[in-house]
Amino acid sequence: QVQLVQSGSELKKPGASVKVSCKASGYTFTRYAMNWVRQAPGQGLEWMGWINTDTGNPTYAQGFTGRFVFSLDTSVSTAYLLISSLKAEDTAVYYCARDGAVTGTDYWGQGTLVTVSS
């Protein structure tokens, strides 16, 4: 069965970096793109962008350029989200979500809470 398992919660200080992982199983990793989605406390979902898992080419939404980097390690079927120069407003749950051209955005990871606090 398809599963996306994300890394655990993180507590970071402002200015630090964090890397969130999303390990996929149950399907061929490179046949589906991976979306990243942010949800700040008590707020709605924000589409951050996606990465082509076949080519490694990322696409970032407005507001998620510069400090946010998507990457892959296809040898272990894992996608990564790196956030650098963390700010308090980066405090949120970050989700990965599989996307197929035909099947839409279907499977989601369980989410990773990143808390930025001094």
Place this chain on the structure above:
Amino acid sequence: QTVVTQEPSLTVSPGGTVTLTCASSRGAVTSDYSPNWFQQKPGQAPRALIYSATNKHSWTPARFSGSLLGGKAALTLSGVQPEDEAEYYCLLYYGGVGVFGGGTKLTVL
């Protein structure tokens, strides 16, 4: 800046029918925007319900249906159950860039 608009909140009685809509600031929503719908309950990850405007996932209950209605994407729940109380989000794609709506809080009362 593209804005996707949903009703902030709706209330429906158990067994009733309710339609949630998803509008685009760019005009009429078409299948080209690949409308997706998701359900999210407190403390849980979102769950996919509908893709490509009208297609259900294998796990989507039959009482949920998606359509394009009056220039918007729509999600209709028929025979609403208490467990349908949740936040619902639509997602539209504009040339490979996605934008979520603000969400609709559905209360079953």
